[in-house]
Amino acid sequence: MFNTASTTPEKLLQMFAALLLFAAVMGVILFVASRLGGRRGDKWVGYLYLLPVVLMLSVGLVYPGLRTIYESFFDAAGKAFIGFDNYKTIFTDKDQLTVLRNTVFWVVFTPFVATAIGLLYAILVDRSRFESFAKALIFLPMSISFVAASVIWKFMYEYRPDQGRVKQIGLVNQIIVWLGGKPQQLLIDSPLNTFLLIIVLIWIQAGFAMTILSAAIKAIPDDIVEAARLDGVGPWTMFRNITVPSVRPTIVVVLTTIGIGTLKVFDIVRTMTGGQFNTSVVANEFYSQTFRADNQGLGAALAVLLFVLVIPIVVYNVRQLRQSEAR
Amino acid sequence: MTTAVPLPTATAEAAAAKVKAAEVAKKKLSSPWASFAVIVIALLWTIPTFGLLVSSFRPERQIKTTGWWTFFSDPTLTLDNYRSVFGAEGGVNMADFFVNSLVICIPAVLIPLSLAALAAYAFAWIDFPAKNVLFLVIFALQIVPIQVTLLPLLKLFVSWDLSGTFWTLWLAHSTFALPLAIYLLHNFMREIPSGLIEAARVDGAGHVSIFFHVMLPLLTPALAAFGIFQFLWVWNDLLVALVFAGGGNEVAPTTLALANLSGTRGTAWHLLSAGAFVSIIVPVTVFLLLQRYFVRGLLAGSVKG
Structure with missing residues (x-):
């Protein structure tokens, strides 16, 4: 039951066995809880309901998290204590500095561009005849995996050598040729390649920004708009002085949310370049160091760095939410 | 953490009732x-x-x-390309990976959903010492990036002799889903009028029967939204699969198969194109059929991972 299932019937059997086992555990919990009658037993019912969750989170999240922080102070093999050397490597090593630079590019560009496109699109299609269809088109990339999105864009960027009878099969290079340029190995030149990868995440996240901002735009009270219109306000002023200020808290939430997701971007980099050609980012470097280069210490330090970078964004996000709720 | 983002359904009513700012702006921008x-x-x-x-x-x-x-x-x-990815060429058989994705997803959705519902109920409607502290801790755990947990967790699984099995993926995905699921379901449960629960208690119902007969029916939309979100998250995941199922093909999901194909046969576009569409057919179908729930779940859980 706990071995590796290799045929389809075995796999399905194992799945049903697991679900059955889980149902049995739930059954025991609920049975015991139902025996703990009266208001006095309440406390124990509460603990019982939380028991599996606390167990899983302690073993699967808290312990590994603390362990990783601890291991970030050890060398590659995890044997010798080396203090902050791994962190020093991240901030001084040439390759690691490229990783940091790329991560900055990602985090600066993705949220702002994706949000700007999402906002523009949300305003333009709002209440138009094709609104839901137009929105679905932009939102669809959000539902597919980052891996599939990467394959889709890798095909866009595909390069064929610039020789007489060879035709381009990637649309981007074909457009370059149509415009009279020479086809490029797009994913090889740094830092251009990082921006080409960033486009993929923007392509995915714009739909998210658009959906949330669209909901916020629809919630702007009409009296504000009416008043502005009576004053003869033009479209640009309306956008700048009414629409944007009204949805400002939402914009901040969208920006920070995409920012957090961008910090952890891994699938795109790994699928498109594998982190080669100076395209690696922190989350990808973490994976490479931990599981490919067998440098546990550095890998752990990169994971901790990711954690530390996420915290201020989350705190800011939560404070923004509090403020907008208090209003 | 994005849970306070206005959900489309909440604002839809407001939208219907009012003339919209953007409409005016749009007319002028048209x-x-x-x-x-x-x-x-x-x-x-x-x-x-x-x-x-x-x-x-x-x-x-x-x-x-x-x-x-x-x-x-x-x-x-x-249809040759699709025939090829279903086993005719290069030792790739998307059918196997497709089964793996399903086998991974179903328990990885049902388990955290049930456990989180129980825990959220306890936090929302049962009084016990240290409740608020515990809730705060679980709330805070949402920000832990899963990267921080992967290597120690892998070592644990190895020492339990579970490495390379579906159990690693089920346990990992379930655990990672819990903080957000508990937080969301708790918020939802708090909005249910306490009179309902009190009335049931006066009638002699215990926390088990209240959970099943009062709470669950009301909770269906929230469970559906989170369930769909979690399903897509697990289906589309690469990192967790790579770490825990990276060793062999036996338990690898479609995303991992596609990523490997892209890595080893990066120019075999007939395989990559067909493989990509085999792997996205499920999320796209879910999206088209359940768009309403899907958007809600996505809005609610967009910071996960």
């Missing part, structure tokens, strides 16, 4: 330039997918020698 911008964005967002979709039905030789846009002047269709 210049040819505005339409032009909409069309450009819409094209940019659909053409990449469309190009690969067309390619997946073109013969291998044509994919490799001409651009997919030549399809319109020279239309040839074939």
